[in-house]
Amino acid sequence: MSRSGTGRGRGTGRATLGEVAQAAGVSTMTASRTLSQPELVTEATRARVEQAVQALGYVPNRAARALASNRSRVIVALVPSLSNAVFTAVLDGIQDAVDASQYQLLIGITHYSDAEEEKLLRTYLQSDPDGILLPGLSHSAGVRSMLETLSVPVVAMMDLAASPDTLSVGFSQSEAGMALTRHLLAKGYRRIAFVGAQLDERTLRRADGWRQAMQEAGLFDARLEIMTPEPSTVALGAALMQRVLAGLPDCDAVFFCNDDLAHGAIFHCQRAGIPVPGRIAVAGFNDLPASSLMVPSLTTVDTPRYQVGYQAASLLLDTIAGKLPKARRIDLGFTLREREST
Amino acid sequence: MSRSGTGRGRGTGRATLGEVAQAAGVSTMTASRTLSQPELVTEATRARVEQAVQALGYVPNRAARALASNRSRVIVALVPSLSNAVFTAVLDGIQDAVDASQYQLLIGITHYSDAEEEKLLRTYLQSDPDGILLPGLSHSAGVRSMLETLSVPVVAMMDLAASPDTLSVGFSQSEAGMALTRHLLAKGYRRIAFVGAQLDERTLRRADGWRQAMQEAGLFDARLEIMTPEPSTVALGAALMQRVLAGLPDCDAVFFCNDDLAHGAIFHCQRAGIPVPGRIAVAGFNDLPASSLMVPSLTTVDTPRYQVGYQAASLLLDTIAGKLPKARRIDLGFTLREREST
DNA sequence: CTGAAAGCGCTTACAG
DNA sequence: CTGAAAGCGCTTACAG
Incomplete structure (x- = not known):
């Protein structure tokens, strides 16, 4: 019964x-x-x-609808981290674009790991997504082959694809790195260090930009490049600044790959009584909320991360709907913010 | 064919x-x-x-499995915001707990709005969730009636329920507010202002704690309570500090409801040449990453937000699985961090 | 403009 | 330990 x-x-x-x-x-x-x-x-x-x-x-009942219609109305978005304010803004943009649709968003955090990215994607395939948003352009062979087999649209976020086969929304990380370095050169700094943490794809592209600008100026020196796979945090920035001051006494400016590192660097200098930019200039990347308010205010690059998320999701939804996008590669640009710290 | x-x-x-x-x-x-x-x-x-x-x-195929088994294996988590680092940590904890299970997590951002919370919940009901994680204890009548009709387990996060009918994981926001205020009183401050932004449930409970401690000390003065519905940001903190200094010249300490406001306040003082804590003491709430590193370092309350997320999700999954929880109300406590700013 | 019937891809008592 | 059959709640060509 x-x-x-x-x-x-x-x-x-x-x-x-x-x-x-x-x-x-x-x-x-x-x-x-x-x-x-x-x-x-x-x-x-x-x-x-x-x-x-x-x-x-x-x-x-979504499950019944998905099964009967063979359209899940699900899209998947993978981001490296929620601790990084950059990606929470990207997610906000994605959410806002998706909320206006009938699609359901599945969010995955890769923790900057290719293996986790692959695992998440495999799990989310069970939901038969109609489209996928991924951070960056480079992925493991496993992920690439899954995406090929799937044959659903994929949009890369935060950087620009070289090939028009790939849908991408972002800006050129290397050009942004170059622009910031050129600003420092124009200000007269010569021994400009680059400090990178986490060493994700975007950081490496920014380092490329720094390297190219330094080479163009005839000032490149590999010893000025300081890279660590540790996660980018305020505390790490303080520690790395200390290391720069001790190990590179003639260094006159530091380009940190992310604002949180630069914040830590400025706090360290403040505590140690080292004038910024008098003794050493400090620049960051991303223009986080505190950057314009701290003392000295931080020179950095403002990045359109909310828009990246919003436009990437819109591009994905349009593509799923069969609309031909105006552009397969959307360059949202970046803005140099020149402030007191340089 | x-x-x-x-x-x-x-x-x-x-x-x-x-x-x-x-x-x-x-x-x-x-x-x-x-x-x-x-x-x-x-x-x-x-x-x-x-x-x-x-x-x-x-x-x-998840949809087929859900339909046939009448178990969606979906849980829904609603959080107010991703801009607030507190809730990204909660989400990290939830993710980690859920990743170890067969459940799929659906995340919704309410933007601190009851109406959005209700709309999100209604949408997510289409996925027939097996359980729900919600921020805080107070919800609109619409949400309450949906939850009753649903009859799936719900866990409240970040505060403790008065009634044992409600599953909750968090700590007492009002006791934390009281503890911080008592610290300031013990340090000798007398005209201690409370500055609240956003005015979400948790901020109001912290204000309750401040009020009670001030009343106990015979020092309560309603003019010391400054409340604004604007979102809590570093920039707002700077502006509100300016307002406190101008409007309450005898105020000797400020309890900001969130660290980001306190950061802005300290930056403002630094820029204006106002000694902290010499002229005025500043305290925050949540112990964000920069708080221990800035100058002066910030006195605040460290909150177990990752653990809140992790334990709330674990409690929910256990309840779904029919396990009787050891406690229906899990108090994770908080830790006062006494630093230089007070 | 409306309907009968098949089918999406699974799981679940119930037998054996 | 293994299987035949029904059914979950929808949508979709195809008719009329």
Whole structure:
């Protein structure tokens, strides 16, 4: 015997579309159509169905819809970290774009690990996503082959693809690195160090930009490049600044790959009584909220991360909908913020 | 005619469990069992099925599984904001707990709005969640009635429920507010202002704690309470500090409801040449990463937000699994960090 | 504009 | 330890 007198068998106990249809005196498929394509139905029918929906508190079952329609209406977004304010802004942009659609967003945190990225993607394939948002351009062979097999649209975020085969929304990390370095050169700094942490793809591209600008100026010196795989934090920035001051006494400016490192560096100098930029200039990247307010205010590069998320998600949704995008590679640019610290 | 020669009809084009079963020479249900309860199957069968899974690159279809089993294996987590580092840490904890399970996490951002919270919940009901994580204890009537109708477990995060009917994981916001205020009183400050922004539930509870401590000390003065619904940011902290200095000249200490406000306040004082704590003491809440490193370092309350997320998700998953929790109300406490700014 | 029927890809009592 | 069959709640060509 069924567990209740409603005849719902092993169901959820919630109203089904069939029950809505019955209450409205129409067939299930007419009820279905009323919800998905109301313009194909008489006004009278629509009213009766909508009333039944209200009366029964009907909530459509996504799993059934996905299974029957063979469209999951799911998109997956992978980001490296939530601790990095850059990616929370990207996610905010994605959310806002997706919220306006019928799509459901599945968020995965890769912790900057290729292996985790691959594992997450594999798990999320169970939800049969209609599209995917990924950070950056470089992925493991496993991820690349999964994406090929899948044949759903993929949009790369935060950098620009070289090939037009890849949909991408972002800005040139290397040009931004170059622009900031050139600013420092123009200010007269000569021994400009680059300090990179985490060593994700974007940091490496910024380092490329720094290297190129230094080479162009005839001032490149490999000893000025300080790289560590440790996660980028304020505390690490303080420690690395100490290391620069001790190990590179003639260094007159430091380009930190992220603002949080630069904040730590400035705090360290402040505590040690080292004038910034008098003794040494400090620049960061991303223009985090504190950067314009701290003392000295921080020279940095403002990046359009919310827009990256918003536009990447919009591009993905448009592509899923079969619209031909105006551009397959959307360059949102960046803005140099010259402040007191340089 | 079907759109391909594979006989897969309007399907996804991916291997199904039936195809795996066929390749392994067993029935579909034996294949199903091999994946879900391998201990109920001979080793030989298991090997053949697993080989077929590998060969066909089989990925289970979540929608079909959810529909057939009437268990979505979905849990929903709502948080107010991603800009607030507190909630990204909560989410990290939730993710880590959920990743170890077979559950899929759906994340929603309420932007501190009851209306958005209700809308998100309504949307996520389409996924028929097996459990829900919500920030705080107070929700709109609409949300409360949805939760009652749903009858799935709900865990409140970041504060402690008064009633044992509610599962909750967090700490007492009001006691934390009291503890910090008492620290300031013990240090000899008398005209201690409370500055609250956003005015979410947690900020209001911290204000309650401040008020109670001030009343106990016979020092309460309503003019010392400065509340604004604006979002909490570093820039707002600088502006509010300016307002305190101008409007409350005898104020000797300020308790900001969040560290980012306190950071802005310290930056403002630094820029204006106002000694902290010499002229005025500054305290925050949450112990954000920069707080221990800035100059002066910030007195604040360290909150176990990652653990809140992790334990809340664990409690939810245990409850879904039918395990009786040891406690329905998990108090993770807080830690006062006495530093230079007071 | 509306409907009967098949089917999406799984799982689940129930037998054997 | 393994299987036949029904069913989860929808959508979709195809008719009329």
